[in-house]
């Protein structure tokens with residue numbers, strides 16, 4: 054039977070590239086994000102290049118929390134069921150503390166944390182009814198240590214990773230797998246304005262690694278695994294004076 058995956062934040066970057074990878078691996082796709090024009094463009098490209106068994110798109114703002122639940126149910130119905138929900142939509146707004154950026158911080162928490170929790174909760178509700186499934190969430194290496202000029206972003210990603218660990222424990226023995234991904238720098242519009250992106254990888258390479266990790270149902274992993282598994286451990290112990298220069 055054809056497997057299927059719902060991807061949030063599928064109009065761009067990691068979500069769009071993972072959609073193509075999963076299509077090539079035989080998955081039917083449900084793609085959601087706010088910009089329907091971009092989603093339709095992604096759909097046309099994926100149909101042309103990646104041969105999906107089925108593909109549906111739908112507009113969704115993950116901060117319209119009630120609509121998140123409707124979207125999961127509607128997409129499941131359109132594809133005749135879902136096996137994986139990839140909670141991936143996110144923003145990075147470069148907020149600075151004490152500089153009038155509270156609105157950026159609030160938006161970051163609303164999209165990356167509350168919107169992501171709403172999506173994971175809607176997926177859990179659906180998978181509990183169905184009797185099983187797989188929830189995959191995009192955190193970040195910025196979750197390992199609060200980073201300067203990304204305070205709310207770091208908090209949102211650490212918060213979401215911790216939420217997913219709790220969800221995994223709460224749904225233990227319910228046949229629901231949970232994967233937490235911690236990407237380093239992957240080349241997407243989210244970060245292409247930054248002057249310095251250490252150990253940058255292409256979005257195609259990142260998507261291939263993510264698709265492999267999803268199919269292996271790992272509990273958690275950095276992306277790519279090396280060097281970020283080592284750097285992640287270092288980030289936790291580096292002195293504040295070093296972190297302040299990042």
Ligand SMILES: NC(=O)c1ccc[n+]([C@@H]2O[C@H](COP(=O)([O-])OP(=O)(O)OC[C@H]3O[C@@H](n4cnc5c(N)ncnc54)[C@H](OP(=O)(O)O)[C@@H]3O)[C@@H](O)[C@H]2O)c1
Pocket residue numbers: 061062063064065066067068085086087088089091113114115116141142143144145164168191192193194235236237238239240241242243244
């Ligand atoms: N690229 C990296 O190096 C990196 C590293 C660590 C973590 N991440 C995380 O990876 C995820 C994907 O990021 P990306 O790098 O692929 O960036 P991107 O190219 O900017 O894609 C972000 C996606 O999220 C969607 N989105 C934003 N706000 C949304 C909302 N309110 N409702 C629904 N969808 C929304 C965007 O689509 P619309 O504008 O159409 O809504 C877009 O499809 C994010 O969670 C990001 O934090 C990325």
